[in-house]
Amino acid sequence: xxxxxxxxxxxxxxxxxxxxxxxxxxxxxxxxxxxxxxxxxxxxxxxxxxxxxxxxxxxxxxxxxxxxxxxxxxxxxxxxxxxxxxxxxxxxxxxxxxxxxxxxxxxxxxxxxxxxxxxxxxxxxxxxxxxxxxxxxxxxxxxxxxxxxxxxxxxxxxxxxxxxxxxxxxxxxxxxxxxxxxxxxxxxxxxxxxxxxxxxxxxxxxxxxxxxxxxxxxxxxxxxxxxxxxxxxxxxxxxxxxxxxxxxxxxxxxxxxxxxxxxxxxxxxxxxxxxxxxxxxxxxxxxxxxxxxxxxxxxxxxxxxxxxxxxxxxxxxxxxxxxxxxxxxxxxxxx
Numbered sequence: 001x002x003x004x005x006x007x008x009x010x011x012x013x014x015x016x017x018x019x020x021x022x023x024x025x026x027x028x029x030x031x032x033x034x035x036x037x038x039x040x041x042x043x044x045x046x047x048x049x050x051x052x053x054x055x056x057x058x059x060x061x062x063x064x065x066x067x068x069x070x071x072x073x074x075x076x077x078x079x080x081x082x083x084x085x086x087x088x089x090x091x092x093x094x095x096x097x098x099x100x101x102x103x104x105x106x107x108x109x110x111x112x113x114x115x116x117x118x119x120x121x122x123x124x125x126x127x128x129x130x131x132x133x134x135x136x137x138x139x140x141x142x143x144x145x146x147x148x149x150x151x152x153x154x155x156x157x158x159x160x161x162x163x164x165x166x167x168x169x170x171x172x173x174x175x176x177x178x179x180x181x182x183x184x185x186x187x188x189x190x191x192x193x194x195x196x197x198x199x200x201x202x203x204x205x206x207x208x209x210x211x212x213x214x215x216x217x218x219x220x221x222x223x224x225x226x227x228x229x230x231x232x233x234x235x236x237x238x239x240x241x242x243x244x245x246x247x248x249x250x251x252x253x254x255x256x257x258x259x260x261x262x263x264x265x266x267x268x269x270x271x272x273x274x275x276x277x278x279x280x281x282x283x284x285x286x287x288x289x290x291x292x293x294x295x296x297x298x299x300x301x302x303x304x305x306x307x308x309x310x311x312x313x314x315x316x317x318x319x320x321x322x323x324x325x326x327x328x329x330x331x332x333x334x335x
Contacts, residue, residue: 001053002285003125003162004040004132005149007117007141008106009058010089011065012037014274014313020094033313036069037089039134039167042275046282046304046316048075052289057124059109059117060086078124080117082107097270097309106138114141118149125153128162130285133176133194134278135168143171147179150192163241165196167281169203174210177240195241198281204231204245211238221247228253229260229332242294244284244301246277252305253332254284254298260332261295263302265323274314280305286319299327 016030036045040056047054056077060067066086070077084107092100109117125131131153133146142148146166154161166176179193199207201218208216208231221228225247232243232255242256251264283304287297303324307317 001055001128002047002130002132003128004044004054004056004134005121006038006040006056006058006135007145008087008136008138009036009038009041009060009066010087011069012089012091012274012314014091014093014272016093016312021092021100035314036066036073037314039278040132042278042314042316043132043134043282044075045073046279047286049316050286050319052286055124057121078120080113080120082109082113084108091274093272097273099273108139118152121149122152122156125162129289130165131162132165132167137172144175146172146176147192150194163195165198165281166194167198173199173203174207177207177210177235177238179239193239196244197235197240198244198277200246200277201248204228207235211235222250225253225262226332229255233260244281246280246305252280252298252302254294256294259294261298262330262332263298264328265302265306266326268306268310270309271312273309275316276305276308279308279316283322295329299324299329302327
């Protein structure tokens, strides 16, 4: 079983435009759709669509539209009731897949609610193979919330804790990479450093800089897979188990302590990029759960991400909609 944790879930509304976004003008939508969202929620949706057992852990009142959407999609979840409604995010998609996102900040939760969320996560994670800590943090949450959650999951596991993946951005992602110095010796099994980080190119550039790697921009990393692999290797040397870096239409790079690989997929007709990175992470976890080698986990990740980009709105693909045989794997130098 794979548990996902989304501290800041959302109702994701996608508005499809007939042409390019025209600022300051009135435009009529071609279609409007909505799905329960947030990075962890999207990962659970993709896993369940492929027949894998997953539980989404999140805050939200029982009547909230996000939770109602999870029920409609038959996605198992465990929620912490809160009084405020969850946020709504809006994505504007243009023909060709260009996407503009407007994300709300999310509800405010006090320290007691934050602690209750971690306890709910600990209870739900018993016996899980992976725990995915994903997405932004709501207002008022400490930036090291995910690092703290990772340390406590490992301490509660008493040597048999699930593997931990983190997919976030900004300060929470940087804190996850550092693992939180205060917990370095907790339970004798290291800090809160994750077993897998899933940055995009921009986030990888920030992480690599924090790990002491020579500065590189997101565009440079997307254009040069070996540079991306070297940047990810710097993050791995900091103590992270592996880095799965998605590079948009350029594919993705996976770096572990033992190797580095690039995966590319033939161009697809992009409809919406919303949730493509989340689907890529789901594909990686799906293959990992089947005992696939690292390069083949990367293969399925890119196949999932490409399939998601070809679907409307925040629709996630099932494994039968992906084409892993079309993915090309290339071994890379990581130094």
